[in-house]
Amino acid sequence: METLELPLPQAQTYSFEAALDSHKLDLKPLSLETLQINITKLCNQACLHCHVDSSPKRTEQMDERTATRVVEILAQHDDIKKLDITGGAPELNPHFEFVVKEARKLGKHVMVRHNLTVQFDGNPQTGASMTHLPEFFAEQGVEVISSLPYYQEFYTDKQRGLGVFKKSIDAMRRLNDVGYGKPDSGLMFNLVYNPVGAFLPASQVGLEADYKRELKEKFDLVFNNLYTITNMPIHRFAESLKRRGGYEEYMEKLVNAFNPGAAEGVMCRSLISVGYDGRLFDCDFNQMLEMQVTTGVNGSTRHRTIFDFDASELMQRNILFDAHCYGCTAGAGSSCGGATA
């Protein structure tokens, strides 16, 4: 008896490289201006859209040997101008303050991805207090970059947990009190917006004006710039989209909004991302997807770590792309520094 073969439904695939080809874009590295280090997956929060899947239960931490190696690399490379420290809540790594101080001594611009609430929550595993952070940041002159998903309580708590908005407002006040965001203080305080759901961010300029007006009028708070970031369809956010049957629709939204101008400005062209264990990646998203930087030619390729950091080889590398990269190229673009186009 003849068997009737029914076509099986195929998962839709989204080729980012095909989009680059169709626009004749060849995205090569431009510089190593920023070294971004993800020093812990531990966080006092467990946010709905966290691409790191951070939570109070995570235990991954950059160790002293790796942190020391990061400082060595900064010292050896004048072309690395910026150190971008992220996590998790990076302050919960025991070597965080060492890295900040050493990088500042070397004259590097240091950015800390500070979630605000850690000031009050402290370390969820050791109970260590973090109330000193505003003063520490100000003494070191670091740029503070903090997520505040919206200027209203509803969206912020929906995304980051009940009570987070009120705690974030109190934490912002403590940062303002030591000078952050104030004119002429030289202490940069930037906020990050990402949509609460499966939609693209609004115009960065328009939202920044809304945030500034609302936070000033309602809470007498100030900040410097607002960065809009697109939700990446990976890990926790991707899982929530799939549970609700919205993954394909969101991906199509990103694909349809592909902007060649935004693609040319993607952050991976001027950044190297370092994992807690020292492995190198093109960005924090590739890091979470275990897409490790590989250099060399056929037969002698190898994965790269901070321990065999070779700037000239890294500048020759092929940046690794996949479907999630559409998140960085949709609409006005998205990066750790906000819109790119």
Added chain:
Amino acid sequence: MNYYESKDLARFAEVGKFRKELMDKFFDYYGEATGTDGALTKREKALIGLAIAHFKQCPYCIEAYTSQCLENGSNPDQMTEAIHVASSLAAGMILVHGVQMQNVLMKHDAM
């Protein structure tokens, strides 16, 4: 089968399978009127679109303009106010016809 399928919104352009030049003119006009910042911002236009979508109770437009409003920076408070504007106008349109009713009542010497 439902009359309204969400995925059909993406097939809107297929209406131009016949007399494409007319549909092209519509899309040009529509894009210019709704999708650009002018004397009104795109955000304001999206809120107007959302109110009209509800007034005309078009499922396609409600879906499209809810997203448009979010992606142009509006929040649920503002969007809900917009549909209350539509709702109150609709109520007013009914109530103002009460004048017609009263005209007829007077004609019949009933008020």
